[in-house]
Amino acid sequence: KAGVTQTPRYLIKTRGQQVTLSCSPISGHRSVSWYQQTPGQGLQFLFEYFSETQRNKGNFPGRFSGRQFSNSRSEMNVSTLELGDSALYLCASSSFPGQGIYEQYFGPGTRLTVT
Amino acid sequence: KNQVEQSPQSLIILEGKNCTLQCNYTVSPFSNLRWYKQDTGRGPVSLTIMTFSENTKSNGRYTATLDADTKQSSLHITASQLSDSASYICVVNYGQNFVFGPGTRLSVLP
Secondary structure (H helix, E strand, O other): OOOOEEEOOEEEEOOOOOEEEEEEOOOOOOEEEEEEEEOOOEEEEEEEEEOOEEEEEOOOOOOEEEEEOOOOOEEEEEOOOOHHHOEEEEEEEEOOOOOOOOOOEEOOOEEEEEO | OOOEEEEOOEEEEEOOOOEEEEEEEOOOOOOEEEEEEEOOOOOOEEEEEEEOOOOEEEEOOEEEEEEOOOOEEEEEEOOOOHHHOEEEEEEEEEOOEEEEOOOEEEEEEO
16 A cells, blocks of 8 residues: 655745645545644644545644645645745645544655745 | 653664653643654654553554553663664644654664
8 A cells, every 4th residue: 555645855945935735645544634844843733634624723824724635635835935934844644533543644744945 | 731742852872772762741631642753854653552541552672651640651662773763753642633742863873
């Protein structure tokens, strides 16, 4: 069974631009979560989607948004990029949303560098 | 405030030695606690998931313990290997949310 895939793996953007990251979950998984990981803040939850609906959202500004398609693939968008948005963006998929003991499987991440 | 703390921040051990990583949490209501291993430049990989009623769980050379009364967990690595060099992240699930610890960076030297 193929794992979680994220594209692109690396991205360099300049301040003020916008970016879209893509995540394809494991086949059959309907829940996709996004996380930002930086050396200073560690892993921080961005949002979670289940069956095309955002179920949960972390404490990030409105510049961060996402969506999920009917095939469970998800995209996240960051508008008006700032230097502080440079991070590893991780996507995780699971059968069901965050509650319970459902296993979360992480993708390799997209490394975003904002210059 | 829901928080997860891990110690030590970093650790260096020699190949073949054992080590124990600590996790303290102040998360409520508690649902489960997870340990992840993250190799540099890669996504985290789950090692164990423990619910309130479990106090020990093993996955090969990794053994996690949980004391729900004191809100502490530990991850014990036996007979370390070079491939154990990674960050180990403790995560507590409450309701529909996760709280991540800052991680412990483990380096195993030959």
